[in-house]
Amino acid sequence: MEDPTGAYPGRRGLISYVKLVIPFHFLPHARVDTYSKVLGYYNMDFSQIIANSLVRGAELSLLAIGLTMVFDILKFANFAHADYAVLGAFLVYSLNQVLGLSLFLAVILAAPATALIGICIDTAIFKPLRRKEAKVVTAMVCSLGIGIALRNILRLIWTSRTKTYAIPIQKPIEILGARLTFTQIGIVLTGFISMVIFHLLLHRTKFGKALRAISDNRVLASACAIDSEKVIKWMWFIACCYGVMGGTMIAMEHLLYPRLGFDILIPVFCAAILGGIGNPYGAMLGALTLALAENIVLALDFSYLISLGGLFEVGPIQISTGYKPAISFVILVAVLLFRPTGILGRK
Amino acid sequence: MLTLTIRDLQKNFGSLRALDRVSLEVQGNSIVGLIGPNGSGKTTLFNVVSGFYEKDGGEIYFKGERIDGLRPDQIVKKGLSRTFQVCKAPEKLTVLENMMLAAKSQIGEDPFSALFRRPRVSMLEKANLDRAMDLLEVLQLVDLRNEYAGDLSGGQKKLLSLGRAFMLDPDLILLDEPTAGVNLTLATQLLKVIRELQKKEGKTFFIIEHSMKVISDICDKVLVLNFGKIMAEGTPEEIRKDEQVLKAYLSGA
Amino acid sequence: MPVIYFLIYLLTMIGIYSLLAMSLNFQVGFTGLINFGQVAFFCIGAYASSLLVTKAGAPLILGFVGGMALSGLFGYIISIPTKSLKADYWAIATLAGGEVVRLLALNEGWLTEGPFGVMSIPQPLRWLFSKDSYPLFYLFLIAACVLIIYFVLSLLTNSPFGRNLKAIRDEEDLCLSLGKNTRKLKLQAMVVAGMVAGLAGALFAHYITYISPENFKPIETFLMWAMIIVGGRGNHLGAILGAVVIQLFNVSTRFIGGYVPLGSDTMAALRMVIIGLLIVLFLLYAPEGLIRERKKVYHLKRKHIE
Numbered sequence: 001m002e003d004p005t006g007a008y009p010g011r012r013g014l015i016s017y018v019k020l021v022i023p024f025h026f027l028p029h030a031r032v033d034t035y036s037k038v039l040g041y042y043n044m045d046f047s048q049i050i051a052n053s054l055v056r057g058a059e060l061s062l063l064a065i066g067l068t069m070v071f072d073i074l075k076f077a078n079f080a081h082a083d084y085a086v087l088g089a090f091l092v093y094s095l096n097q098v099l100g101l102s103l104f105l106a107v108i109l110a111a112p113a114t115a116l117i118g119i120c121i122d123t124a125i126f127k128p129l130r131r132k133e134a135k136v137v138t139a140m141v142c143s144l145g146i147g148i149a150l151r152n153i154l155r156l157i158w159t160s161r162t163k164t165y166a167i168p169i170q171k172p173i174e175i176l177g178a179r180l181t182f183t184q185i186g187i188v189l190t191g192f193i194s195m196v197i198f199h200l201l202l203h204r205t206k207f208g209k210a211l212r213a214i215s216d217n218r219v220l221a222s223a224c225a226i227d228s229e230k231v232i233k234w235m236w237f238i239a240c241c242y243g244v245m246g247g248t249m250i251a252m253e254h255l256l257y258p259r260l261g262f263d264i265l266i267p268v269f270c271a272a273i274l275g276g277i278g279n280p281y282g283a284m285l286g287a288l289t290l291a292l293a294e295n296i297v298l299a300l301d302f303s304y305l306i307s308l309g310g311l312f313e314v315g316p317i318q319i320s321t322g323y324k325p326a327i328s329f330v331i332l333v334a335v336l337l338f339r340p341t342g343i344l345g346r347k
Numbered sequence: 348m349l350t351l352t353i354r355d356l357q358k359n360f361g362s363l364r365a366l367d368r369v370s371l372e373v374q375g376n377s378i379v380g381l382i383g384p385n386g387s388g389k390t391t392l393f394n395v396v397s398g399f400y401e402k403d404g405g406e407i408y409f410k411g412e413r414i415d416g417l418r419p420d421q422i423v424k425k426g427l428s429r430t431f432q433v434c435k436a437p438e439k440l441t442v443l444e445n446m447m448l449a450a451k452s453q454i455g456e457d458p459f460s461a462l463f464r465r466p467r468v469s470m471l472e473k474a475n476l477d478r479a480m481d482l483l484e485v486l487q488l489v490d491l492r493n494e495y496a497g498d499l500s501g502g503q504k505k506l507l508s509l510g511r512a513f514m515l516d517p518d519l520i521l522l523d524e525p526t527a528g529v530n531l532t533l534a535t536q537l538l539k540v541i542r543e544l545q546k547k548e549g550k551t552f553f554i555i556e557h558s559m560k561v562i563s564d565i566c567d568k569v570l571v572l573n574f575g576k577i578m579a580e581g582t583p584e585e586i587r588k589d590e591q592v593l594k595a596y597l598s599g600a
Numbered sequence: 601m602p603v604i605y606f607l608i609y610l611l612t613m614i615g616i617y618s619l620l621a622m623s624l625n626f627q628v629g630f631t632g633l634i635n636f637g638q639v640a641f642f643c644i645g646a647y648a649s650s651l652l653v654t655k656a657g658a659p660l661i662l663g664f665v666g667g668m669a670l671s672g673l674f675g676y677i678i679s680i681p682t683k684s685l686k687a688d689y690w691a692i693a694t695l696a697g698g699e700v701v702r703l704l705a706l707n708e709g710w711l712t713e714g715p716f717g718v719m720s721i722p723q724p725l726r727w728l729f730s731k732d733s734y735p736l737f738y739l740f741l742i743a744a745c746v747l748i749i750y751f752v753l754s755l756l757t758n759s760p761f762g763r764n765l766k767a768i769r770d771e772e773d774l775c776l777s778l779g780k781n782t783r784k785l786k787l788q789a790m791v792v793a794g795m796v797a798g799l800a801g802a803l804f805a806h807y808i809t810y811i812s813p814e815n816f817k818p819i820e821t822f823l824m825w826a827m828i829i830v831g832g833r834g835n836h837l838g839a840i841l842g843a844v845v846i847q848l849f850n851v852s853t854r855f856i857g858g859y860v861p862l863g864s865d866t867m868a869a870l871r872m873v874i875i876g877l878l879i880v881l882f883l884l885y886a887p888e889g890l891i892r893e894r895k896k897v898y899h900l901k902r903k904h905i906e
Contacts, residue, residue, distance in 0.1 A: 077688045079695075125880060134887070137634055140688055141825065142883050144636070148822050149876025155869035258869075262818065266699065269692050322707040329696035336693050337681055397777065423779030431777070437770030439834065440763070443898055448767050449778050453760040456780070458788050461759035462752065468759060476898055493897055497770075515778055 049299060051178035053291040055253065058191025061287035062246030063264065064271040065198060065280050066239030072215050072278030073235055074126065076139040080147035081243060082268055083154075083261035088114035088244025089251040090154055090258075093163050103165060107248055115240035121146060122236050127229070147261065154258035163256040165248075187249045194245060195284055198238075202280065207234050215278060266325065267294075270332040276342025286342065294327050349411075350375040350519050350551050351396070351427070356405035358388075358395050358575075365391040367575035368405070373519070378545055378552045380562040380583070383572035384596060389555045390432055392572065393521050397429040398422045409519070424451075428512055429521035432555070434504035438497030442488055442507060445496050446479035447472070449511035479514060485540055486510050487533065502528040509537065513544070519551045526561055538565050563587065571595070606855075608735045612807060614847045615742035619749055619800035621827040621839035623793045629833030629893070630757055631789040632769030633682065634691040637698025638824050640678075641794050643816035645671040645801020647705055647712060650721040650811060655711075660724045664802045671798025672791045674701075679790035683783045698821060706813040717812025721805050738807055745803060749796055750836050756792065757836070758896070765789055766834075819872070823850065826875045829882045832889025841890055846875070 067081045091110035095101045101109070125146065129139050172179040202208035210231045213221040221228060250264060271290050275282025298319060319327075335342070351373040358366040365388045373379045383389050394400040396407055398419035407415040414422050437445065453475070454460045455468035483489045486506045491499065496507060505528055512520050525541075526534040542565055544550045556562050562569055563583035571579040571586060573595045579586060586592055620642060627633045649667030652658040658666065678697050682690055705712045712718065729737050756762050764785050767775045775782050805811050823846060831842020850871065857867040882889060 077692055125884060128884060137632075137687055137691075138883055138887065140634070140691065141829070142880050144822070144825065145876045145879030145883070147876070149873050149880065152869040152872040152876065156866060156873065160865050160869075266692075266696050269696075273689070273692070320707055323703060326700050326703050329700050332696050333681070333693050336685055336689050340685060340689060399773065399776070418781075418783075419773075419776040420779045420781050423777065428779070429777055431773070435771040435774035435777075437767050437774065439770055439893055440766055441895060441897075444763060444766075444896055447760070447898075448763050448775075451779060455760035456764055456785075458756055458759075458761045458792060461756055461761045465755075472760070476900070480900065493895065495895070511778060 045177070047177035048179065049292070049295045051175070051180050051184075053288065053295050054188050055180070055184045056291035056294070057284075057288035058188050059246050059249045059253065059287075060264075060267055060271045060291060061284040062191060062194060062242045062249065063268040064275070064283035064287050066243045067268055068272040068275070068277055068280060068283045069211075069235055069239050071272065073211065073232060074130070074136075074139065076136040076143065077269070079140065079144040079265065080121075080150055080261075081143075081239070082247070082265045083147045083150040084114060084118050084240050085243035085247030085264075086251075086256075086258065086261035087117065087150060087154060087247075088240070089247040089256055089260070090158050090163075092244070092248045093158070093165060093251070093256055096165050097163070103167070103248075103252075107245060110248075111241040111244040112237075114244045115237040118236045118240040119233050122232070147265075151258050151261055154261075158258065160258060163251075165252055165256075167252060183252055187253070190245065190249070194242060198242070198280060201238065207231065211235060263325070266332060267328040270328040270335070273332060273340075274335050274342055279342065282342050290328055290331060293331055294324065297327050298324060349373070350409065351553065352408040353396070354406045354408075356392070356395060356407065357403045358391055358400060359403050364575050366395065366402075369572070369575065369577055370405075371570055371577055371580075373551060373553050374568070375518075375551050376545065376549045377567045378541065378554065378565050380566035380569040381553065381555045381572060382557070382559075382562060382569060382586075387572045388575040389572055390523060391575075393429055393523055393555065397427065397521060423515070423517065426518035427521070428515050428517035428519075430508040430512055430523055430525065432523040432527075434501065434508050436496035436499060436504045436507060438495060440496055441493050442483070442496055442499070443476075443479060443492040445507055446483065446510055446514050447475055449514035450475040450478070451515055475514075479510075482510050482513050485536075487536075500528075502530065502533075505529050506533070506537070513540075517550075519553065522552060522554045524555055524557065526556070526558065534561070541565060559583075559587070605735060608739050610847070610851050612735070612739050612742055613851065614844055615739070615746050616800050616804050616807070617824070617827065617847050618746050618840045618843040619803070620797055620824050621831065621843045622749060622753055622836050623796040623800070624824045625828045625831075625833055625836065625839040626753060626757075626793045626796065627789065628828060629835070629839070630762065630769060631765045631786060632687070632772075633679075633786060633790065634687050635678075635694045635793075636691050636818075636821060636825075637678070637694035637696070637701070638797065639816050639818060639820040640694075640698040640701040641671045641674060641797030642801040642804070642820060643698075643701050643705060643813075644674050645798030646805035646811050646815070647718070647801075648798070649802035650718045650805040651711065653722055653806075654718060654720070660722065660806070663806075664799065667802035667805075668795045668798040671801065672795040675790035675792075675794025676787060679787045682786045682790075695818070695821075698818060702813050702816050702818075705816065712813075715813060717810060717814070718805070719810050721809045721811070723806050723809060742803055742807075745799065746840070749799070750840070753792075753796070753836055761785075761788070763896075822872075822879075823875065826879050828889070829879050830889060832891040832893070834893030835891055838889050838891035838893075845890070849874070 063082060063085055067078060070078045070081065088110050091113055092103065092106040095106035095109055096103055125142055126139055129142065167183060170181040170183060172181045202212065210221070210226045213224065213226055214228055214231055218228065251260065267290060271287035272283050273286070274289055275284065275286030298321060300318065349372055353369060353371050356366050356369045369392060381389050381392070391400065395402050398417055398421070402415050405415070406413060409425055409427050412425065414425060414427070440448065453471055454464060455471065461468060480489065483492055486509065488503065488506055488510065491503065496504065499507065505525060509525055512522070526537060529537065538561060541552055545552060554566070566583055569581060569583050569586045570577055571592050578595065579589050579592050581589070620638065623641065624635065624638045627635050645667040648670040649663035652666045653660055653663040678694060681693060685693065706714055723734070723738070724741070725737070726734060757765070764775065764780050767780070768782050768785060772782055827842030827846045828839055829842070830845055831840070832838030853867060853871045857864060860867070
């Protein structure tokens, strides 16, 4: 992370002193993309913040939906969920970079493949646990083990080196004062369409009906001749497919590496819990809220507060980017403490 | 002497009124039965009184002190204990350990004392062990003392939960279906123990029970709960003759 | 000769991880608190002790005590949410908490030297021994610590306190209905566990003399989990055995790495794949671990055993 202007605060402490808040409209266009990654967050430009949050929110909500579904139906927190997604993202990478398929086609092929792996893992590990009526905590610890194994299998196959997809460098376009690349616009649109499809799945299909029935009352559902194992398989299928889309998007926006799954795990959990476990719409809202919070907190200038409302001179004070991951942690813990049912509550 | 007084107690689950302004009194040194059709709110009442559920309105007094709003463990420390309908049995604790667990005010529960006041702790443990064994003998669980509580049958778990309640030695015990799943001879034995405890040690019992036989055998007073409301109150004989109660039971069944 | 030093190093690390595994086992195996941020205790113990000694100039013994105290304090803090959170939510929160601690160590450079880490941490009683004999002395020091902690924890888990913890693990509501203040008990358990892991951290820091945030990645927590799952929860010997097995595996694969035509990254990945699979396989097929929980049998007076 080289920063030519020297404004990047690096790791200097909880609150770092930033001399320059660079509005990056003044920078030459070609360099905007690099700068926006490093400096974009310091810019207190609301339309840009909202645009960035929409992109991140779309990515996170695709991941959070699957997590919240599994948590709701199988009652355990799946710590391997983000790793499934990154596995899919790596499959997309291979199809895209090695076989030369387009990204769109690669995702269409990689998503069901990952889902198949997800279902196999469920059959091999979680189903026996369900049959033994093991405690949910056991399944949770198991998923942690699966996550560790999966993450390192990725490392074995694709090595630890970071990867990128074959996306041409794009000139960002300006929409309502915010600069977005076509990729980013695509991410937001795909996210939106996926959510609509999810809504239809949940409310217009037999699967959705069965899923909601199981979520309400598993015993009653099985009494009504709902084959819960079959529904659970479909649930994994959808959770994994959505996860792969989300994982691929995050990899497109940033970089792809085996540990990515662990790095996005907490934000995804945060989004799911923020929205209320078991509530897919909550997951979307939670993802957006979290994304907005991340962007705003990093852009906030605390000097006014620190100087006690302008009593004495202080330079602009912002939170160091080193703490970006900590923002979702802190929000997560705060939500868990004060409103464990999430902002929307349970359904 | 009043032990437990409940005034206008309310508890809602969403739009369902589980307890609808319940008021009742339990006299000290007596055995009071609580009956009612399934889903009438009996267990909910116990859960609210013992502090496991938060109430939505009303007041609960125990020995003149207000106890609503306290945590379950604080309520127990005041002398009010309860058992559960679906028996809770710690999987990996033996029967004897379960009994020892229930003994109240043990100084060894504090990690510091457990390390540095060992002689005193072990002395208390020995005393508790004696009492636990005596109680187990009454409950006919002596031979099972080294079995894991999780491996017991349903009836045995019931017995164990009674044993724990006796070990804890509270003034008022709420028993949630104490004889369900226990064989008849043992159940009769149990009722005798309960009766004895009430007479000799002045304990008070508040019992949820389905069997009318049990109720008329030991209860001094019976309360009937239906749709979250107390619908009748009286001696077992009076209740048995009450037509309203019969109707409620018939329609419920 | 180098083989002997390697062996001493291996045993020392086993000792340190035994302490960490016993601490985690105390939380998971006895109290039923699923802590995915165990490494935070380790990190706090190591940093607190080494910073107290190197920056504040405190004597070594004060460093150790400070490390344990601060780590215990952290145990106190993260146990507060257990009163309102379900086990799985709390587990997620601890994972987050562990990462926050590491990020603090990484970003608060004025205190922790950030990514560069704390260097030249003094070793206890170093002047008494020659360069060659010191590792052996340290091994004995750690062995003594493991023994003492094993003894103390056994006393605790065999006491009424330990009985209450086990009851919380199995049936929390029952515990409440018997008048146990479960909130306070969990808090005490976390403080005890925090102090033990903090001691391990301090021992670690003063052993390798250089620590950085790299030493305290989440992977360490996963290793400790593998230890208690493989060794068996609910008894201290299991935790120690788990530490032995996992550390032997961990270090020996590093050793073998020199003879196998695979890159170090590949070997490390392979190692973690196996650790992950071990966790899953043990939970599926041997959920009790290698040493199962011992049943507590009371000694009765003759009167009762007719």
